[in-house]
Amino acid sequence: MSRFHRVYSHDAEKASRFEIFKKNLKFVESFNMKTNKTYKLDVNKFSDLTDEEFQARYMGLVVPEGTSSLDSHKTVSFRHENVSEIGESMDWRQEGAVTPVKNQNPCGCCWAFSAVAAVEGIMKIAKGNLVSLSEQQLLDCSTENYGCNGGLMDKAFNYIINNQGITTEDSYPYQESQQTCDSTHSAAATISDYKTVTQNDEEALLKAVSQQPVSVAIDGSGAAFKQYEGRIFDGEDCGTNLSHGITIVGYGMSEEGNIAVNWAGHPWTI
Template identity: 50%
Template sequence: MASNFFLKNITVVLLLFSILSLYPFIVTSRNLKELSMLERHENWMVHHGRVYKDDIEKEHRFKTFKENVEFIESFNKNGTQRYKLAVNKYADLTTEEFTTSFMGLDTSLLSQQESTATTTSFKYDSVTEVPNSMDWRKRGSVTGVKDQGVCGCCWAFSAAAAIEGAYQIANNELISLSEQQLLDCSTQNKGCEGGLMTVAYDFLLQNNGGGITTETNYPYEEAQNVCKTEQPAAVTINGYEVVPSDESSLLKAVVNQPISVGIAANDEFHMYGSGIYDGSCNSRLNHAVTVIGYGTSEEDGTKYWIVKNSWGSDWGEEGYMRIARDVGVDGGHCGIAKVASFPTA
Protein backbone atom coordinates (compact mmCIF):
# COMPACT_ATOMS: atom_id res chain seq x y z
CA MET A 1 0.00 0.00 0.00
CA ALA A 2 2.75 2.43 1.01
CA SER A 3 4.61 1.54 -2.16
CA ASN A 4 1.55 2.34 -4.33
CA PHE A 5 1.00 5.61 -2.49
CA PHE A 6 4.65 6.54 -3.04
CA LEU A 7 4.45 5.72 -6.75
CA LYS A 8 1.28 7.78 -7.18
CA ASN A 9 2.91 10.77 -5.50
CA ILE A 10 6.00 10.42 -7.66
CA THR A 11 3.79 10.32 -10.77
CA VAL A 12 1.94 13.48 -9.72
CA VAL A 13 5.21 15.28 -8.97
CA LEU A 14 6.70 14.27 -12.31
CA LEU A 15 3.55 15.40 -14.12
CA LEU A 16 3.61 18.78 -12.39
CA PHE A 17 7.31 19.10 -13.14
CA SER A 18 6.67 18.38 -16.83
CA ILE A 19 3.91 20.99 -17.01
CA LEU A 20 6.02 23.59 -15.22
CA SER A 21 9.01 22.86 -17.43
CA LEU A 22 6.87 23.48 -20.51
CA TYR A 23 5.50 26.78 -19.19
CA PRO A 24 8.59 28.89 -20.01
CA PHE A 25 8.56 27.41 -23.53
CA ILE A 26 4.88 28.35 -23.98
CA VAL A 27 5.47 31.86 -22.65
CA THR A 28 8.61 32.25 -24.76
CA SER A 29 6.76 31.05 -27.85
CA ARG A 30 4.03 33.62 -27.28
CA ASN A 31 6.59 36.33 -26.66
CA LEU A 32 8.46 35.44 -29.83
CA LYS A 33 5.23 35.57 -31.81
CA GLU A 34 4.46 39.01 -30.37
CA LEU A 35 7.99 40.20 -31.09
CA SER A 36 7.73 38.87 -34.63
CA MET A 37 4.48 40.80 -35.13
CA LEU A 38 6.08 43.95 -33.69
CA GLU A 39 8.94 43.56 -36.14
CA ARG A 40 6.51 43.06 -39.02
CA HIS A 41 4.68 46.22 -38.01
CA GLU A 42 7.94 48.20 -37.88
CA ASN A 43 8.95 46.92 -41.32
CA TRP A 44 5.47 47.67 -42.65
CA MET A 45 5.70 51.23 -41.28
CA VAL A 46 9.03 51.79 -43.03
CA HIS A 47 7.77 50.32 -46.32
CA HIS A 48 4.65 52.49 -46.38
CA GLY A 49 6.18 55.59 -44.79
CA ARG A 50 3.78 55.47 -41.86
CA VAL A 51 4.58 57.75 -38.91
CA TYR A 52 2.43 58.02 -35.78
CA LYS A 53 2.07 61.14 -33.64
CA ASP A 54 2.92 59.40 -30.34
CA ASP A 55 3.37 56.03 -28.62
CA ILE A 56 -0.31 55.85 -27.70
CA GLU A 57 -1.37 56.03 -31.34
CA LYS A 58 1.36 53.58 -32.30
CA GLU A 59 0.14 51.07 -29.73
CA HIS A 60 -3.43 51.46 -30.97
CA ARG A 61 -2.35 51.04 -34.59
CA PHE A 62 -0.23 48.01 -33.76
CA LYS A 63 -3.23 46.32 -32.14
CA THR A 64 -5.33 46.94 -35.27
CA PHE A 65 -2.48 45.83 -37.53
CA LYS A 66 -2.06 42.60 -35.54
CA GLU A 67 -5.79 41.82 -35.69
CA ASN A 68 -5.92 42.47 -39.43
CA VAL A 69 -2.81 40.39 -40.17
CA GLU A 70 -4.12 37.47 -38.13
CA PHE A 71 -7.47 37.68 -39.94
CA ILE A 72 -5.78 37.83 -43.35
CA GLU A 73 -3.49 34.87 -42.63
CA SER A 74 -6.35 32.80 -41.24
CA PHE A 75 -8.52 33.62 -44.27
CA ASN A 76 -5.82 32.78 -46.80
CA LYS A 77 -4.89 29.57 -44.98
CA ASN A 78 -8.43 28.31 -45.54
CA GLY A 79 -7.62 28.04 -49.25
CA THR A 80 -11.18 27.46 -50.46
CA GLN A 81 -11.91 30.97 -51.76
CA ARG A 82 -11.38 32.30 -55.27
CA TYR A 83 -9.58 35.35 -53.90
CA LYS A 84 -6.80 36.20 -51.47
CA LEU A 85 -6.41 39.01 -48.97
CA ALA A 86 -3.19 40.99 -48.55
CA VAL A 87 -1.38 42.99 -45.88
CA ASN A 88 -1.44 46.27 -47.77
CA LYS A 89 -1.01 49.95 -46.89
CA TYR A 90 -4.38 49.99 -45.10
CA ALA A 91 -3.51 47.21 -42.65
CA ASP A 92 -3.50 49.47 -39.57
CA LEU A 93 -7.02 50.80 -40.15
CA THR A 94 -10.25 49.44 -38.71
CA THR A 95 -13.13 48.76 -41.07
CA GLU A 96 -15.01 51.77 -39.70
CA GLU A 97 -12.04 54.09 -40.23
CA PHE A 98 -11.48 52.84 -43.74
CA THR A 99 -15.13 53.13 -44.73
CA THR A 100 -15.35 56.70 -43.44
CA SER A 101 -12.19 57.90 -45.19
CA PHE A 102 -12.00 55.95 -48.45
CA MET A 103 -15.56 55.14 -49.53
CA GLY A 104 -17.81 57.94 -50.70
CA LEU A 105 -20.68 56.81 -52.90
CA ASP A 106 -23.81 58.64 -51.76
CA THR A 107 -26.91 57.19 -53.42
CA SER A 108 -29.19 59.50 -51.40
CA LEU A 109 -28.30 62.15 -53.99
CA LEU A 110 -30.33 60.24 -56.59
CA SER A 111 -33.56 61.70 -55.19
CA GLN A 112 -32.15 65.26 -55.06
CA GLN A 113 -30.52 65.28 -58.48
CA GLU A 114 -31.53 67.77 -61.18
CA SER A 115 -30.89 65.23 -63.90
CA THR A 116 -29.99 66.03 -67.49
CA ALA A 117 -29.64 62.34 -68.36
CA THR A 118 -30.75 61.16 -71.77
CA THR A 119 -34.35 60.03 -71.36
CA THR A 120 -34.55 57.90 -74.51
CA SER A 121 -34.17 54.13 -74.48
CA PHE A 122 -30.90 52.53 -73.44
CA LYS A 123 -28.31 53.32 -76.12
CA TYR A 124 -26.86 49.81 -76.20
CA ASP A 125 -30.10 47.87 -75.79
CA SER A 126 -29.90 46.48 -79.32
CA VAL A 127 -26.43 44.97 -78.81
CA THR A 128 -26.76 41.23 -79.42
CA GLU A 129 -23.21 39.99 -79.94
CA VAL A 130 -20.56 40.39 -77.26
CA PRO A 131 -17.02 38.96 -77.24
CA ASN A 132 -16.03 36.41 -74.60
CA SER A 133 -13.81 39.00 -72.96
CA MET A 134 -13.08 42.72 -73.03
CA ASP A 135 -10.31 44.80 -71.49
CA TRP A 136 -10.27 48.49 -72.36
CA ARG A 137 -6.71 48.77 -71.00
CA LYS A 138 -5.52 46.76 -74.00
CA ARG A 139 -7.22 49.25 -76.32
CA GLY A 140 -5.55 52.27 -74.74
CA SER A 141 -8.73 53.67 -73.19
CA VAL A 142 -7.72 53.60 -69.52
CA THR A 143 -5.32 55.96 -67.75
CA GLY A 144 -3.01 54.72 -64.98
CA VAL A 145 -4.48 53.85 -61.60
CA LYS A 146 -4.85 56.90 -59.37
CA ASP A 147 -5.03 57.29 -55.59
CA GLN A 148 -7.80 59.30 -53.94
CA GLY A 149 -5.98 59.23 -50.59
CA VAL A 150 -7.88 60.08 -47.40
CA CYS A 151 -10.86 61.68 -49.12
CA GLY A 152 -14.16 59.98 -49.88
CA CYS A 153 -14.33 61.22 -53.47
CA CYS A 154 -14.29 57.88 -55.28
CA TRP A 155 -17.27 59.23 -57.24
CA ALA A 156 -15.04 61.87 -58.89
CA PHE A 157 -12.42 59.28 -59.89
CA SER A 158 -15.07 56.96 -61.31
CA ALA A 159 -16.68 59.76 -63.32
CA ALA A 160 -13.33 61.02 -64.65
CA ALA A 161 -12.24 57.50 -65.66
CA ALA A 162 -15.47 56.94 -67.59
CA ILE A 163 -15.08 60.28 -69.40
CA GLU A 164 -11.43 59.50 -70.20
CA GLY A 165 -12.49 56.20 -71.75
CA ALA A 166 -15.40 57.63 -73.73
CA TYR A 167 -13.24 60.42 -75.16
CA GLN A 168 -10.40 58.06 -76.12
CA ILE A 169 -12.77 55.71 -77.91
CA ALA A 170 -14.35 58.58 -79.84
CA ASN A 171 -11.16 60.53 -80.59
CA ASN A 172 -8.28 58.04 -80.29
CA GLU A 173 -6.59 60.24 -77.67
CA LEU A 174 -6.21 59.36 -73.99
CA ILE A 175 -6.15 62.38 -71.66
CA SER A 176 -5.89 62.23 -67.86
CA LEU A 177 -8.68 64.44 -66.53
CA SER A 178 -9.12 66.47 -63.36
CA GLU A 179 -10.88 64.80 -60.44
CA GLN A 180 -10.08 67.92 -58.41
CA GLN A 181 -12.25 70.08 -60.67
CA LEU A 182 -15.19 67.77 -59.97
CA LEU A 183 -14.35 67.69 -56.26
CA ASP A 184 -14.15 71.50 -55.94
CA CYS A 185 -16.85 72.60 -58.33
CA SER A 186 -19.58 69.94 -58.36
CA THR A 187 -21.20 71.41 -55.25
CA GLN A 188 -24.36 69.30 -55.45
CA ASN A 189 -22.01 66.50 -54.43
CA LYS A 190 -20.48 66.51 -50.95
CA GLY A 191 -16.77 66.68 -51.70
CA CYS A 192 -14.74 64.27 -49.57
CA GLU A 193 -17.93 63.31 -47.73
CA GLY A 194 -19.40 61.53 -50.74
CA GLY A 195 -21.06 62.01 -54.09
CA LEU A 196 -22.51 60.44 -57.20
CA MET A 197 -21.11 60.14 -60.71
CA THR A 198 -24.28 61.27 -62.48
CA VAL A 199 -24.34 64.43 -60.34
CA ALA A 200 -20.79 65.11 -61.55
CA TYR A 201 -21.91 64.65 -65.17
CA ASP A 202 -24.82 67.02 -64.53
CA PHE A 203 -22.45 69.65 -63.15
CA LEU A 204 -20.33 69.56 -66.30
CA LEU A 205 -23.35 69.75 -68.60
CA GLN A 206 -25.16 72.51 -66.70
CA ASN A 207 -22.19 74.73 -65.84
CA ASN A 208 -19.24 73.99 -68.10
CA GLY A 209 -20.87 73.22 -71.41
CA GLY A 210 -19.93 69.60 -70.74
CA GLY A 211 -16.23 70.45 -70.48
CA ILE A 212 -13.62 69.15 -68.03
CA THR A 213 -9.98 70.19 -67.82
CA THR A 214 -6.82 68.07 -67.54
CA GLU A 215 -5.30 66.65 -64.39
CA THR A 216 -2.09 68.58 -65.17
CA ASN A 217 -3.97 71.87 -65.37
CA TYR A 218 -6.02 71.24 -62.21
CA PRO A 219 -4.09 68.64 -60.13
CA TYR A 220 -5.49 66.53 -57.32
CA GLU A 221 -5.04 67.86 -53.77
CA GLU A 222 -6.81 65.21 -51.63
CA ALA A 223 -9.23 67.81 -50.20
CA GLN A 224 -12.11 69.94 -51.39
CA ASN A 225 -11.05 73.52 -52.05
CA VAL A 226 -12.49 76.66 -53.66
CA CYS A 227 -13.57 76.04 -57.25
CA LYS A 228 -11.19 77.45 -59.82
CA THR A 229 -13.52 78.73 -62.48
CA GLU A 230 -12.80 79.47 -66.13
CA GLN A 231 -10.72 76.34 -66.68
CA PRO A 232 -10.00 75.41 -70.31
CA ALA A 233 -11.93 72.31 -71.35
CA ALA A 234 -9.74 69.48 -72.63
CA VAL A 235 -12.65 67.07 -73.10
CA THR A 236 -16.35 67.73 -73.58
CA ILE A 237 -19.28 65.38 -72.99
CA ASN A 238 -22.66 65.95 -74.60
CA GLY A 239 -24.73 63.89 -72.19
CA TYR A 240 -24.87 60.70 -70.15
CA GLU A 241 -27.06 57.66 -69.69
CA VAL A 242 -28.11 55.50 -66.78
CA VAL A 243 -27.75 51.77 -67.49
CA PRO A 244 -30.69 49.48 -66.62
CA SER A 245 -29.85 47.82 -63.31
CA ASP A 246 -29.07 44.29 -64.50
CA GLU A 247 -25.85 42.54 -65.51
CA SER A 248 -27.01 41.84 -69.04
CA SER A 249 -27.39 45.57 -69.72
CA LEU A 250 -24.11 46.32 -67.96
CA LEU A 251 -22.37 43.80 -70.22
CA LYS A 252 -23.76 45.48 -73.34
CA ALA A 253 -22.51 48.82 -72.07
CA VAL A 254 -19.02 47.61 -71.09
CA VAL A 255 -18.55 46.12 -74.55
CA ASN A 256 -18.75 49.69 -75.85
CA GLN A 257 -16.96 51.77 -73.18
CA PRO A 258 -15.80 51.91 -69.53
CA ILE A 259 -18.75 52.32 -67.16
CA SER A 260 -19.11 54.08 -63.79
CA VAL A 261 -20.66 51.82 -61.16
CA GLY A 262 -21.29 51.62 -57.44
CA ILE A 263 -20.52 48.60 -55.27
CA ALA A 264 -21.46 47.46 -51.78
CA ALA A 265 -17.95 47.05 -50.41
CA ASN A 266 -17.48 45.29 -47.08
CA ASP A 267 -14.53 44.97 -44.67
CA GLU A 268 -12.66 42.52 -46.92
CA PHE A 269 -12.43 44.98 -49.82
CA HIS A 270 -9.70 47.10 -48.28
CA MET A 271 -7.67 43.93 -47.68
CA TYR A 272 -8.27 42.47 -51.16
CA GLY A 273 -5.10 41.14 -52.74
CA SER A 274 -5.91 39.06 -55.81
CA GLY A 275 -8.37 36.67 -57.43
CA ILE A 276 -12.08 36.83 -58.23
CA TYR A 277 -14.02 38.39 -55.39
CA ASP A 278 -17.16 36.39 -54.67
CA GLY A 279 -17.29 37.01 -50.93
CA SER A 280 -19.81 38.83 -48.80
CA CYS A 281 -20.94 42.39 -49.53
CA ASN A 282 -22.18 45.38 -47.59
CA SER A 283 -25.91 45.90 -47.17
CA ARG A 284 -25.74 49.17 -49.15
CA LEU A 285 -23.83 50.67 -52.06
CA ASN A 286 -20.96 52.70 -50.62
CA HIS A 287 -18.07 52.87 -53.09
CA ALA A 288 -17.67 54.05 -56.69
CA VAL A 289 -15.40 52.35 -59.23
CA THR A 290 -15.19 51.92 -63.00
CA VAL A 291 -15.83 48.67 -64.88
CA ILE A 292 -13.25 48.52 -67.67
CA GLY A 293 -13.78 44.97 -68.87
CA TYR A 294 -14.82 41.41 -68.14
CA GLY A 295 -13.65 37.85 -68.67
CA THR A 296 -13.80 34.22 -67.58
CA SER A 297 -11.33 32.32 -65.41
CA GLU A 298 -9.36 29.69 -67.30
CA GLU A 299 -9.02 27.70 -64.07
CA ASP A 300 -12.67 27.06 -63.20
CA GLY A 301 -14.80 29.03 -65.65
CA THR A 302 -15.85 31.69 -63.16
CA LYS A 303 -17.03 34.85 -64.91
CA TYR A 304 -15.82 38.22 -63.64
CA TRP A 305 -15.87 41.98 -64.10
CA ILE A 306 -12.59 43.93 -64.27
CA VAL A 307 -12.84 46.96 -62.00
CA LYS A 308 -10.55 49.98 -61.87
CA ASN A 309 -10.31 51.33 -58.33
CA SER A 310 -8.84 54.59 -56.99
CA TRP A 311 -6.80 53.31 -54.04
CA GLY A 312 -3.43 53.32 -55.80
CA SER A 313 -1.57 50.70 -57.83
CA ASP A 314 -0.28 48.99 -54.66
CA TRP A 315 -3.79 47.78 -53.80
CA GLY A 316 -5.32 44.61 -55.24
CA GLU A 317 -4.17 43.46 -58.67
CA GLU A 318 -2.03 46.53 -59.43
CA GLY A 319 -4.95 48.80 -58.56
CA TYR A 320 -7.63 46.61 -60.14
CA MET A 321 -10.08 44.05 -58.83
CA ARG A 322 -12.00 41.18 -60.36
CA ILE A 323 -15.56 40.76 -59.10
CA ALA A 324 -17.72 37.70 -59.78
CA ARG A 325 -20.11 38.10 -62.73
CA ASP A 326 -23.43 36.41 -63.52
CA VAL A 327 -23.96 35.04 -60.03
CA GLY A 328 -27.75 35.05 -60.30
CA VAL A 329 -28.31 37.96 -57.92
CA ASP A 330 -30.46 40.97 -58.83
CA GLY A 331 -28.18 43.89 -59.58
CA GLY A 332 -25.10 41.65 -59.73
CA HIS A 333 -22.62 40.67 -57.05
CA CYS A 334 -22.24 43.49 -54.50
CA GLY A 335 -24.81 45.48 -56.49
CA ILE A 336 -22.36 46.24 -59.29
CA ALA A 337 -25.14 46.86 -61.85
CA LYS A 338 -27.50 48.88 -59.66
CA VAL A 339 -26.30 52.45 -60.33
CA ALA A 340 -24.25 52.09 -63.52
CA SER A 341 -23.92 55.10 -65.83
CA PHE A 342 -21.77 56.40 -68.67
CA PRO A 343 -21.02 59.73 -70.36
CA THR A 344 -21.49 60.28 -74.07
CA ALA A 345 -18.71 62.15 -75.84
Protein backbone atom coordinates in the same frame (compact mmCIF):
# COMPACT_ATOMS: atom_id res chain seq x y z
CA MET B 1 5.45 50.85 -40.29
CA SER B 2 8.61 50.96 -42.42
CA ARG B 3 7.01 49.31 -45.44
CA PHE B 4 4.03 51.66 -45.59
CA HIS B 5 5.69 54.75 -44.07
CA ARG B 6 3.41 54.84 -41.05
CA VAL B 7 4.28 57.39 -38.36
CA TYR B 8 2.31 57.86 -35.13
CA SER B 9 2.20 60.96 -32.99
CA HIS B 10 2.73 59.22 -29.63
CA ASP B 11 3.17 55.81 -28.02
CA ALA B 12 -0.50 55.47 -27.10
CA GLU B 13 -1.56 55.87 -30.74
CA LYS B 14 1.13 53.42 -31.84
CA ALA B 15 -0.13 50.88 -29.29
CA SER B 16 -3.76 51.24 -30.38
CA ARG B 17 -2.83 50.95 -34.05
CA PHE B 18 -0.79 47.85 -33.27
CA GLU B 19 -3.84 46.21 -31.71
CA ILE B 20 -5.92 47.00 -34.81
CA PHE B 21 -3.11 45.69 -37.02
CA LYS B 22 -2.94 42.39 -35.10
CA LYS B 23 -6.69 41.93 -35.48
CA ASN B 24 -6.49 42.57 -39.23
CA LEU B 25 -3.46 40.29 -39.62
CA LYS B 26 -5.29 37.47 -37.83
CA PHE B 27 -8.24 37.95 -40.19
CA VAL B 28 -5.95 37.85 -43.25
CA GLU B 29 -4.16 34.70 -42.10
CA SER B 30 -7.40 32.94 -41.21
CA PHE B 31 -8.99 33.89 -44.52
CA ASN B 32 -6.04 32.71 -46.61
CA MET B 33 -6.17 29.27 -44.97
CA LYS B 34 -9.59 28.65 -46.50
CA THR B 35 -9.45 26.47 -49.60
CA ASN B 36 -12.77 27.54 -51.11
CA LYS B 37 -11.83 31.17 -51.78
CA THR B 38 -11.06 32.52 -55.25
CA TYR B 39 -8.87 35.39 -54.03
CA LYS B 40 -6.24 36.22 -51.44
CA LEU B 41 -5.78 38.88 -48.80
CA ASP B 42 -2.60 40.51 -47.52
CA VAL B 43 -1.27 43.20 -45.22
CA ASN B 44 -1.41 46.62 -46.88
CA LYS B 45 -1.36 50.32 -46.02
CA PHE B 46 -4.89 50.04 -44.60
CA SER B 47 -4.06 47.30 -42.08
CA ASP B 48 -3.81 49.63 -39.08
CA LEU B 49 -7.31 50.99 -39.73
CA THR B 50 -10.65 49.66 -38.54
CA ASP B 51 -13.21 48.82 -41.20
CA GLU B 52 -15.17 51.93 -40.20
CA GLU B 53 -12.12 54.18 -40.52
CA PHE B 54 -11.26 52.70 -43.91
CA GLN B 55 -14.74 53.34 -45.24
CA ALA B 56 -14.86 56.88 -43.86
CA ARG B 57 -11.49 57.87 -45.35
CA TYR B 58 -11.38 56.01 -48.64
CA MET B 59 -14.94 55.46 -49.85
CA GLY B 60 -17.19 58.44 -50.61
CA LEU B 61 -20.30 57.31 -52.46
CA VAL B 62 -23.41 59.02 -51.09
CA VAL B 63 -26.60 57.30 -52.23
CA PRO B 64 -29.80 59.24 -51.43
CA GLU B 65 -32.14 57.66 -48.89
CA GLY B 66 -34.83 55.50 -50.42
CA THR B 67 -32.71 54.38 -53.38
CA SER B 68 -30.59 51.25 -53.69
CA SER B 69 -28.49 52.36 -56.62
CA LEU B 70 -27.70 55.21 -58.96
CA ASP B 71 -31.09 55.72 -60.56
CA SER B 72 -30.88 59.08 -62.34
CA HIS B 73 -32.10 58.99 -65.93
CA LYS B 74 -33.77 55.65 -65.15
CA THR B 75 -36.75 56.56 -67.34
CA VAL B 76 -34.51 57.10 -70.36
CA SER B 77 -33.86 54.12 -72.63
CA PHE B 78 -30.51 52.43 -72.05
CA ARG B 79 -28.03 53.42 -74.74
CA HIS B 80 -26.66 49.92 -75.40
CA GLU B 81 -29.80 47.84 -74.90
CA ASN B 82 -29.87 46.83 -78.59
CA VAL B 83 -26.29 45.54 -78.71
CA SER B 84 -26.73 42.05 -80.18
CA GLU B 85 -23.22 40.60 -80.07
CA ILE B 86 -20.45 40.97 -77.52
CA GLY B 87 -17.05 39.34 -77.46
CA GLU B 88 -15.96 36.73 -74.93
CA SER B 89 -13.73 39.30 -73.32
CA MET B 90 -12.93 43.00 -73.38
CA ASP B 91 -10.14 44.97 -71.76
CA TRP B 92 -10.31 48.70 -72.40
CA ARG B 93 -6.80 49.04 -70.95
CA GLN B 94 -5.46 47.10 -73.91
CA GLU B 95 -7.44 49.39 -76.20
CA GLY B 96 -5.68 52.41 -74.71
CA ALA B 97 -8.87 53.82 -73.18
CA VAL B 98 -7.82 53.73 -69.51
CA THR B 99 -5.26 55.97 -67.81
CA PRO B 100 -2.86 54.51 -65.21
CA VAL B 101 -4.56 53.83 -61.87
CA LYS B 102 -4.97 57.00 -59.82
CA ASN B 103 -5.04 57.34 -56.02
CA GLN B 104 -7.72 59.38 -54.27
CA ASN B 105 -5.87 59.00 -50.91
CA PRO B 106 -7.84 59.87 -47.73
CA CYS B 107 -10.48 62.03 -49.44
CA GLY B 108 -13.92 60.55 -50.00
CA CYS B 109 -14.22 61.54 -53.65
CA CYS B 110 -14.35 58.15 -55.33
CA TRP B 111 -17.36 59.54 -57.21
CA ALA B 112 -15.08 62.00 -59.04
CA PHE B 113 -12.50 59.37 -59.98
CA SER B 114 -15.19 56.99 -61.20
CA ALA B 115 -16.86 59.64 -63.36
CA VAL B 116 -13.57 60.93 -64.77
CA ALA B 117 -12.40 57.44 -65.76
CA ALA B 118 -15.64 56.81 -67.65
CA VAL B 119 -15.36 60.14 -69.49
CA GLU B 120 -11.68 59.53 -70.28
CA GLY B 121 -12.64 56.18 -71.79
CA ILE B 122 -15.49 57.40 -73.98
CA MET B 123 -13.42 60.35 -75.20
CA LYS B 124 -10.65 57.97 -76.30
CA ILE B 125 -13.19 55.76 -78.07
CA ALA B 126 -14.94 58.70 -79.74
CA LYS B 127 -12.01 61.02 -80.47
CA GLY B 128 -8.98 58.73 -80.56
CA ASN B 129 -6.91 60.42 -77.83
CA LEU B 130 -6.56 59.36 -74.20
CA VAL B 131 -6.29 62.44 -71.98
CA SER B 132 -6.08 62.38 -68.18
CA LEU B 133 -8.88 64.60 -66.90
CA SER B 134 -9.24 66.59 -63.68
CA GLU B 135 -10.85 65.01 -60.62
CA GLN B 136 -9.94 68.17 -58.71
CA GLN B 137 -12.23 70.27 -60.91
CA LEU B 138 -15.14 68.03 -59.96
CA LEU B 139 -14.09 68.04 -56.32
CA ASP B 140 -13.99 71.85 -56.22
CA CYS B 141 -16.76 72.82 -58.60
CA SER B 142 -19.47 70.13 -58.61
CA THR B 143 -21.66 71.79 -55.99
CA GLU B 144 -24.32 69.06 -56.11
CA ASN B 145 -21.73 66.80 -54.48
CA TYR B 146 -19.96 67.11 -51.13
CA GLY B 147 -16.28 67.19 -51.97
CA CYS B 148 -14.26 64.80 -49.80
CA ASN B 149 -17.44 64.00 -47.89
CA GLY B 150 -18.89 62.04 -50.78
CA GLY B 151 -21.04 62.34 -53.85
CA LEU B 152 -22.56 60.61 -56.87
CA MET B 153 -21.19 59.99 -60.33
CA ASP B 154 -24.37 61.12 -62.07
CA LYS B 155 -24.10 64.52 -60.39
CA ALA B 156 -20.50 64.71 -61.61
CA PHE B 157 -21.73 63.97 -65.13
CA ASN B 158 -24.35 66.70 -64.72
CA TYR B 159 -21.62 69.18 -63.84
CA ILE B 160 -19.56 68.26 -66.91
CA ILE B 161 -22.62 68.65 -69.13
CA ASN B 162 -23.73 71.95 -67.61
CA ASN B 163 -20.18 73.33 -67.47
CA GLN B 164 -19.66 72.43 -71.13
CA GLY B 165 -16.72 70.23 -70.32
CA ILE B 166 -13.89 69.31 -67.97
CA THR B 167 -10.21 70.26 -68.16
CA THR B 168 -7.05 68.17 -67.97
CA GLU B 169 -5.30 66.73 -64.93
CA ASP B 170 -2.15 68.66 -65.84
CA SER B 171 -3.88 72.03 -65.82
CA TYR B 172 -5.97 71.35 -62.69
CA PRO B 173 -4.05 68.72 -60.65
CA TYR B 174 -5.41 66.69 -57.76
CA GLN B 175 -4.79 68.15 -54.27
CA GLU B 176 -6.39 65.46 -52.06
CA SER B 177 -8.76 68.04 -50.53
CA GLN B 178 -11.50 70.39 -51.69
CA GLN B 179 -10.27 73.81 -52.75
CA THR B 180 -11.89 76.96 -54.20
CA CYS B 181 -13.40 76.31 -57.61
CA ASP B 182 -11.25 77.62 -60.47
CA SER B 183 -13.45 78.14 -63.53
CA THR B 184 -10.79 79.65 -65.77
CA HIS B 185 -9.55 76.43 -67.38
CA SER B 186 -10.55 75.50 -70.90
CA ALA B 187 -12.39 72.25 -71.52
CA ALA B 188 -10.43 69.22 -72.75
CA ALA B 189 -13.44 66.89 -72.94
CA THR B 190 -17.21 67.30 -73.17
CA ILE B 191 -20.24 65.04 -72.91
CA SER B 192 -23.81 65.85 -73.88
CA ASP B 193 -25.65 63.18 -71.89
CA TYR B 194 -25.33 59.91 -69.96
CA LYS B 195 -27.51 56.85 -69.50
CA THR B 196 -28.13 54.49 -66.58
CA VAL B 197 -27.65 50.74 -66.97
CA THR B 198 -30.82 48.84 -66.09
CA GLN B 199 -30.79 48.00 -62.39
CA ASN B 200 -30.00 44.38 -61.41
CA ASP B 201 -29.45 43.41 -65.06
CA GLU B 202 -26.03 41.78 -65.50
CA GLU B 203 -26.60 41.23 -69.23
CA ALA B 204 -27.24 44.94 -69.70
CA LEU B 205 -24.08 45.76 -67.74
CA LEU B 206 -22.08 43.35 -69.90
CA LYS B 207 -23.42 45.01 -73.05
CA ALA B 208 -22.50 48.43 -71.71
CA VAL B 209 -18.93 47.45 -70.79
CA SER B 210 -18.48 45.86 -74.21
CA GLN B 211 -18.93 49.35 -75.65
CA GLN B 212 -17.13 51.59 -73.12
CA PRO B 213 -15.83 51.85 -69.52
CA VAL B 214 -18.77 52.21 -67.12
CA SER B 215 -19.12 53.95 -63.75
CA VAL B 216 -20.61 51.66 -61.11
CA ALA B 217 -21.21 51.56 -57.36
CA ILE B 218 -20.11 48.69 -55.12
CA ASP B 219 -20.04 47.76 -51.44
CA GLY B 220 -16.55 48.54 -50.20
CA SER B 221 -17.27 48.29 -46.49
CA GLY B 222 -16.11 44.78 -45.66
CA ALA B 223 -12.84 43.63 -44.08
CA ALA B 224 -12.07 41.42 -47.08
CA PHE B 225 -12.33 44.37 -49.45
CA LYS B 226 -9.97 46.39 -47.26
CA GLN B 227 -7.32 43.65 -47.25
CA TYR B 228 -7.81 42.44 -50.85
CA GLU B 229 -4.55 41.40 -52.52
CA GLY B 230 -5.36 39.68 -55.80
CA ARG B 231 -7.29 37.20 -57.96
CA ILE B 232 -11.09 37.23 -58.35
CA PHE B 233 -13.14 38.76 -55.53
CA ASP B 234 -16.12 36.43 -55.27
CA GLY B 235 -19.72 37.56 -55.09
CA GLU B 236 -20.47 35.85 -51.77
CA ASP B 237 -18.38 38.52 -50.05
CA CYS B 238 -20.09 41.41 -51.85
CA GLY B 239 -22.78 43.23 -49.89
CA THR B 240 -25.43 45.71 -50.97
CA ASN B 241 -24.32 48.73 -48.92
CA LEU B 242 -23.21 50.86 -51.86
CA SER B 243 -20.30 52.90 -50.57
CA HIS B 244 -17.66 53.13 -53.30
CA GLY B 245 -17.65 54.44 -56.86
CA ILE B 246 -15.38 52.64 -59.35
CA THR B 247 -15.17 52.17 -63.12
CA ILE B 248 -15.49 48.81 -64.85
CA VAL B 249 -12.95 48.66 -67.67
CA GLY B 250 -13.39 45.12 -68.96
CA TYR B 251 -14.61 41.57 -68.47
CA GLY B 252 -13.69 37.98 -69.27
CA MET B 253 -14.12 34.39 -68.13
CA SER B 254 -12.19 32.97 -65.19
CA GLU B 255 -10.73 29.46 -65.19
CA GLU B 256 -13.57 28.42 -62.91
CA GLY B 257 -16.14 29.56 -65.46
CA ASN B 258 -17.25 32.76 -63.76
CA ILE B 259 -17.76 35.98 -65.65
CA ALA B 260 -15.25 38.44 -64.22
CA VAL B 261 -15.04 42.20 -64.55
CA ASN B 262 -11.92 44.33 -64.35
CA TRP B 263 -11.80 47.62 -62.48
CA ALA B 264 -8.74 49.75 -61.85
CA GLY B 265 -6.55 46.82 -62.83
CA HIS B 266 -8.22 44.28 -60.50
CA PRO B 267 -10.69 41.43 -61.30
CA TRP B 268 -14.10 41.00 -59.73
CA THR B 269 -16.84 38.45 -60.36
CA ILE B 270 -20.40 39.41 -61.16
